[in-house]
Amino acid sequence: xxxxxxxxxxxxxxxxxxxxxxxxxxxxxxxxxxxxxxxxxxxxxxxxxxxxxxxxxxxxxxxxxxxxxxxxxxxxxxxxxxxxxxxxxxxxxxxxxxxxxxxxxxxxxxxxxxxxxxxxxxxxxxxxxxxxxxxxxxxxxxxxxxxxxxxxxxxxxxxxxxxxxxxxxxxxxxxxxxxxxxxxxxxxxxxxxxxxxxxxxxxxxxxxxxxxxxxxxxxxxxxxxxxxxxxxxxxxxxxxxxxxxxxxxxxxxxxxxxxxxxxxxxxxxxxxxxxxxxxxxxxxxxxxxxxxxxxxxxxxxxxxxxxxxxxxxxxxxxxxxxxxxxxxxxxxxxxxxxxxxxxxxxxxxxxxxxxxxxxx
Amino acid sequence: xxxxxxxxxxxxxxxxxxxxxxxxxxxxxxxxxxxxxxxxxxxxxxxxxxxxxxxxxxxxxxxxxxxxxxxxxxxxxxxxxxxxxxxxxxxxxxxxxxxxxxxxxxxxxxxxxxxxxxxxxxxxxxxxxxxxxxxxxxxxxxxxxxxxxxxxxxxxxxxxxxxxxxxxxxxxxxxxxxxxxxxxxxxxxxxxxxxxxxxxxxxxxxxxxxxxxxxxxxxxxxxxxxxxxxxxxxxxxxxxxxxxxxxxxxxxxxxxxxxxxxxxxxxxxxxxxxxxxxxxxxxxxxxxxxxxxxxxxxxxxxxxxxxxxxxxxxxxxxxxxxxxxxxxxxxxxxxxxxxxxxxxxxxxxxxxxxxxxxxxxxxxxxxxxxxxxxxxxxxxxxxxxxxxxxxxxxxxxxxxxxxxxxxxxxxxxxxxxxxxxxxxxxxxxxxxxxxxxxxxxxxxxxxxxxxxxxx
Numbered sequence: 035x036x037x038x039x040x041x042x043x044x045x046x047x048x049x050x051x052x053x054x055x056x057x058x059x060x061x062x063x064x065x066x067x068x069x070x071x072x073x074x075x076x077x078x079x080x081x082x083x084x085x086x087x088x089x090x091x092x093x094x095x096x097x098x099x100x101x102x103x104x105x106x107x108x109x110x111x112x113x114x115x116x117x118x119x120x121x122x123x124x125x126x127x128x129x130x131x132x133x134x135x136x137x138x139x140x141x142x143x144x145x146x147x148x149x150x151x152x153x154x155x156x157x158x159x160x161x162x163x164x165x166x167x168x169x170x171x172x173x174x175x176x177x178x179x180x181x182x183x184x185x186x187x188x189x190x191x192x193x194x195x196x197x198x199x200x201x202x203x204x205x206x207x208x209x210x211x212x213x214x215x216x217x218x219x220x221x222x223x224x225x226x227x228x229x230x231x232x233x234x235x236x237x238x239x240x241x242x243x244x245x246x247x248x249x250x251x252x253x254x255x256x257x258x259x260x261x262x263x264x265x266x267x268x269x270x271x272x273x274x275x276x277x278x279x280x281x282x283x284x285x286x287x288x289x290x291x292x293x294x295x296x297x298x299x300x301x302x303x304x305x306x307x308x309x310x311x312x313x314x315x316x317x318x319x320x321x322x323x324x325x326x327x328x329x330x331x332x333x334x335x336x337x338x339x340x341x342x343x344x345x346x347x348x349x350x351x352x353x354x355x356x357x358x359x360x361x362x363x364x365x366x367x368x369x370x371x372x373x374x375x376x377x378x379x380x381x382x383x384x385x386x387x388x389x390x391x392x393x394x
Numbered sequence: 395x396x397x398x399x400x401x402x403x404x405x406x407x408x409x410x411x412x413x414x415x416x417x418x419x420x421x422x423x424x425x426x427x428x429x430x431x432x433x434x435x436x437x438x439x440x441x442x443x444x445x446x447x448x449x450x451x452x453x454x455x456x457x458x459x460x461x462x463x464x465x466x467x468x469x470x471x472x473x474x475x476x477x478x479x480x481x482x483x484x485x486x487x488x489x490x491x492x493x494x495x496x497x498x499x500x501x502x503x504x505x506x507x508x509x510x511x512x513x514x515x516x517x518x519x520x521x522x523x524x525x526x527x528x529x530x531x532x533x534x535x536x537x538x539x540x541x542x543x544x545x546x547x548x549x550x551x552x553x554x555x556x557x558x559x560x561x562x563x564x565x566x567x568x569x570x571x572x573x574x575x576x577x578x579x580x581x582x583x584x585x586x587x588x589x590x591x592x593x594x595x596x597x598x599x600x601x602x603x604x605x606x607x608x609x610x611x612x613x614x615x616x617x618x619x620x621x622x623x624x625x626x627x628x629x630x631x632x633x634x635x636x637x638x639x640x641x642x643x644x645x646x647x648x649x650x651x652x653x654x655x656x657x658x659x660x661x662x663x664x665x666x667x668x669x670x671x672x673x674x675x676x677x678x679x680x681x682x683x684x685x686x687x688x689x690x691x692x693x694x695x696x697x698x699x700x701x702x703x704x705x706x707x708x709x710x711x712x713x714x715x716x717x718x719x720x721x722x723x724x725x726x727x728x729x730x731x732x733x734x735x736x737x738x739x740x741x742x743x744x745x746x747x748x749x750x751x752x753x754x755x756x757x758x759x760x761x762x763x764x765x766x767x768x769x770x771x772x773x774x775x776x777x778x779x780x781x782x783x784x785x786x787x788x789x790x791x792x793x794x795x796x797x798x799x800x801x802x803x804x805x806x807x808x809x810x811x812x813x814x815x816x817x818x819x820x821x822x823x824x825x826x827x828x829x830x831x832x833x834x835x836x837x838x839x840x841x842x843x844x845x846x847x848x849x
Contacts, residue, residue, distance in 0.1 A: 282403070324839045330699040
């Protein structure tokens with residue numbers, strides 16, 4: 035596992051953005067230069083003074099864009115160089131309370147949009163930057179403003195925003211038609227075609243109805259949408275009917291991602307009652323994928339180790355788990371499809387992982 | 395009864411629901427089940443409205459900017475096939491190749507294309523008689539990010555120059571294979587030695603490049619069609635799983651001579667349907683390969699996946715001279731290859747211009763004013779309208795006019811039969827049928843149902 039937050043000591047007063055390098059070759063105001071390194075970590079200097087970061091080597095940190103929080107005594111690796119899984123956690127508040135939430139919401143919010151904006155402008159060329167939460171659109175106007183400025187400044191950058199789609203309104207239709215939003219994809223969960231079931235899973239009344247309203251607006255805006263459905267025992271049998279629903283009412287989406295459960299947050303405590311062993315019965319998933327693809331909706335599988343997916347659908351299983359929290363079972367070592375495989379979440383039950391894999 | 399909406403949504407429902415629909419007596423339950431299938435959209439259902447509009451737009455075949463050229467660098471050919479009267483001249487004829495001026499004009503057209511993609515099909519005559527012209531065109535296309543070249547050849551003569559062209563990864567080979575040896579010899583090559591040369595060369599290119607680079611089409615004489623299994627086997631033996639059945643296309647006098655042409659058309663439809671049924675059986679018996687008839691697959695995919703194929707023969711609207719054109723050996727520009735042949739046979743001059751002056755004139759606009767089935771009174775009453783298309787050139791070719799009632803045209807009869815077959819299969823319970831449908835629709839598994847049934 036790659037640690038994203040590291041202990042750090044810094045002399046500045048307030049949090050700031052720094053790009054860590056061996057030398058100050060690019061001469062940007064955010065560039066920090068390595069001045070010392072020992073077994074504990076690396077020390078850099080830049081316009082905000084000294085920062086000593088523990089738990090990583092300067093090789094590992096080379097080129098990373100970090101937010102240094104002197105008061106909190108830590109540095110957050112916001113944009114790791116070369117990683118395709120960089121994500122901005124813009125808030126931990128949420129209006130929904132999903133049964134299987136991997137990141138249970140908190141009541142407080144720390145506004146860091148200005149820091150995120152500075153960080154994004156320093157991103158590697160051609161970066162795809164994730165935005166997540168909590169629910170990012172609770173701070174919709176800050177979020178859109180931040181993205182719009184970054185997208186204007188950096189024509190090479192794209193965003194992928196995970197949102198529950200509860201807060202789009204009429205005014206957003208025109209705003210989201212701006213050509214800059216051709217570089218923004220909205221990852222939006224839908225858990226069932228039956229409003230009652232969806233609402234129960236997300237823990238919010240009339241959420242489904244509100245989602246449909248937003249979907250109509252996003253479609254009119256020409257927004258790029260990735261639908262996401264986390265598989266749990268509550269919705270697995272309803273998956274084929276969800277597929278039919280998507281093909282009839284949400285066919286304008288770019289792709290439908292069916293996601294296996296992440297053993298963290300609420301899902302960890304409710305694992306036994308939520309987890310679906312897709313290897314034991316793939317039928318509803320296969321039927322759902324076939325129904326979607328029959329009508330031209332592209333489908334893909336996230337967090338499904340390839341060997342656990344029947345061969346007909348295996349190519350839809352993506353290496354979806356972020357690099358920093360991905361691991362493979364010991365039994366995976368001889369597998370030839372490892373590089374194309376999601377592997378497991380770092381926190382997936384080891385016994386379950388080891389028992390389930392058959393190297394390909 | 396089959397209910398189809400203008401967006402292509404469909405379901406099978408009882409006659410009673412249709413009667414209630416006709417008398418404005420739908421029940422609440424009727425409305426719910428029709429709405430679920432996208433066959434009815436409530437006014438207050440914003441998402442349903444958008445979804446319907448999106449689906450409707452998806453049915454409209456968007457002809458974009460020009461990015462597909464069919465080029466005839468020479469009309470000369472080294473074969474003399476029985477049914478190819480008008481689109482060839484003898485190999486030694488003079489004055490039937492592009493001259494320098496024509497080549498220059500074609501290259502200038504390529505330079506002026508707006509898009510970053512290009513597809514070029516080299517037809518003939520036999521285009522490989524002029525590999526220098528093919529090479530000049532291909533070399534001019536290096537600037538395109540995506541490019542694909544198809545050389546339509548009889549594969550009678552493979553010299554180093556031609557092989558060097560084939561060796562390019564962006565070049566594909568299309569040839570004709572009319573079935574077993576005797577059929578192919580009778581229709582095309584004439585004698586056994588020439589047939590052997592062709593088969594050896596076909597084997598050579600398939601072995602050298604793999605079957606994915608080589609496609610082949612059989613031309614079928616509906617009056618004496620080949621044995622289906624023998625035809626399929628002649629493809630399978632070369633590793634080619636897709637067969638695009640084409641009926642002999644009688645032009646001009648040849649068509650007039652065949653007084654029984656209507657019977658031939660019916661015989662063709664029967665043969666085609668029987669052929670598709672036979673493929674279904676074979677696919678079920680031997681599940682290690684997926685045989686398909688290309689045109690049936692195109693029609694099938696149009697029902698479920700509009701826009702999946704870029705097939706310019708079946709789309710709506712189907713404007714001519716917009717996204718693709720045919721450039722003849724003399725620089726004349728035609729909307730389709732069939733239009734070129736019609737013109738040569740003296741039926742009607744369908745040239746829409748030439749490579750020197752362009753083709754954005756009245757001729758093209760007049761044709762395109764009628765290039766849709768959308769407002770045709772017969773088509774509007776047809777359940778298959780959203781899936782079907784329009785082919786002005788075919789109508790002109792057969793009837794010399796485009797205003798016949800649709801259902802009196804062969805285009806209509808052929809596609810009515812085709813979509814009847816498609817929908818028979820969609821609602822078939824036969825595992826063999828469903829297996830082939832799923833493969834032809836490029837699905838990973840076989841869904842439990844292809845079409846909804848209203849309760």
